[in-house]
Amino acid sequence: xxxxxxxxxxxxxxxxxxxxxxxxxxxxxxxxxxxxxxxxxxxxxxxxxxxxxxxxxxxxxxxxxxxxxxxxxxxxxxxxxxxxxxxxxxxxxxxxxxxxxxxxxxxxxxxxxxxxxxxxxxxxxxxxxxxxxxxxxxxxxxxxxxxxxxxxxxxxxxxxxxxxxxxxxxxxxxxxxxxxxxxxxxxxxxxxxxxxxxxxxxxxxxxxxxxxxxxxxxxxxxxxxxxxxxxxxxxxxxxxxxxxxxxxxxxxxxxxxxxxxxxxxxxxxxxxxxxxxxxxxxxxxxx
Numbered sequence: 001x002x003x004x005x006x007x008x009x010x011x012x013x014x015x016x017x018x019x020x021x022x023x024x025x026x027x028x029x030x031x032x033x034x035x036x037x038x039x040x041x042x043x044x045x046x047x048x049x050x051x052x053x054x055x056x057x058x059x060x061x062x063x064x065x066x067x068x069x070x071x072x073x074x075x076x077x078x079x080x081x082x083x084x085x086x087x088x089x090x091x092x093x094x095x096x097x098x099x100x101x102x103x104x105x106x107x108x109x110x111x112x113x114x115x116x117x118x119x120x121x122x123x124x125x126x127x128x129x130x131x132x133x134x135x136x137x138x139x140x141x142x143x144x145x146x147x148x149x150x151x152x153x154x155x156x157x158x159x160x161x162x163x164x165x166x167x168x169x170x171x172x173x174x175x176x177x178x179x180x181x182x183x184x185x186x187x188x189x190x191x192x193x194x195x196x197x198x199x200x201x202x203x204x205x206x207x208x209x210x211x212x213x214x215x216x217x218x219x220x221x222x223x224x225x226x227x228x229x230x231x232x233x234x235x236x237x238x239x240x241x242x243x244x245x246x247x248x249x250x251x252x253x254x255x256x257x258x259x260x261x262x263x264x265x266x267x268x269x270x271x272x273x274x275x276x277x278x279x280x281x282x283x284x285x286x287x
Contacts, residue, residue: 002279003057003262005227007032008238008272014064015044018054024269026276027054030262033061042094049098056098057262058091060105060157073144074108074137074176076128085140089147096151102225102260104155104195107177107186108137124168134186137176145191155193155225158183160200162235166207178204180218194219196226199236199264202247206233213250220254228279229264238264240271241278248278257283 004026011017014035021029031045038044041063048054061071065087073088075081088105095103110127141156148154159175166173177183179201183194196219205212220226230247231237241248261279265272 155195157195238266241275
């Protein structure tokens with residue numbers, strides 16, 4: 001099944017983002033960050049779902065929090081760690097209310113990223129003590145698993161390590177889970193799966209001098225859920241998929257039509273639709 005991320009749409013409210021996607025013929029929608037807080041958002045989404053028979057999934061920084069922050073389940077700042085944990089619990093509750101059977105959140109990282117630096121080069125700061133951050137992350141993961149109580153399937157998404165951030169931190173990786181190897185740096189509860197963001201992985205492999213397709217194969221075989229967009233390998237720019245690209249070739253050689261995939265393309269509706277058509281072709285080829 002192919003979903004479209006609501007973050008593909010520039011809209012002030014999640015309601016408007018969903019309406020735009022529905023009007024374009026998309027009813028499999030992954031709700032993600034990028035819209036303003038709305039205290040009535042859940043009720044509005046339920047109404048839209050009833051009117052248009054929408055399949056929803058929630059992702060990472062949705063529901064939009066009333067007070068913006070950077071979600072980091074490995075933060076050693078008690079306030080951020082607590083806010084992150086409570087956000088994930090709320091997302092689980094909303095997932096159940098909307099009939100979603102999956103929810104994914106990003107792996108943690110070794111610093112508190114300022115809001116204004118999300119998605120761009122991060123200014124170098126002293127990193128958290130790794131053992132302390134891993135301990136906090138594992139504690140939060142166990143709390144999430146216990147709270148969820150097998151109600152939906154939970155996933156940890158791989159982070160992206162851009163070339164600029166790798167250089168900024170003197171070729172140290174400040175993020176958890178940017179490759180198959182450092183997925184093992186923390187104890188992942190067996191109740192948690194992984195969400196593979198192929199575009200994140202392409203960038204991280206370039207930064208870490210790893211073979212992208214080899215890494216993709218290792219992680220793709222471990223999940224039934226992944227994200228797709230494309231980029232130049234240096235930063236996560238959320239471009240559309242092209243059939244003459246390395247990304248397409250890697251997908252085509254390894255594609256399984258029984259997985260859930262979300263399109264995260266921010267370069268306009270035409271590229272969203274083109275990427276959707278390309279993925280549909282891959283699905284039909286494998287049926």
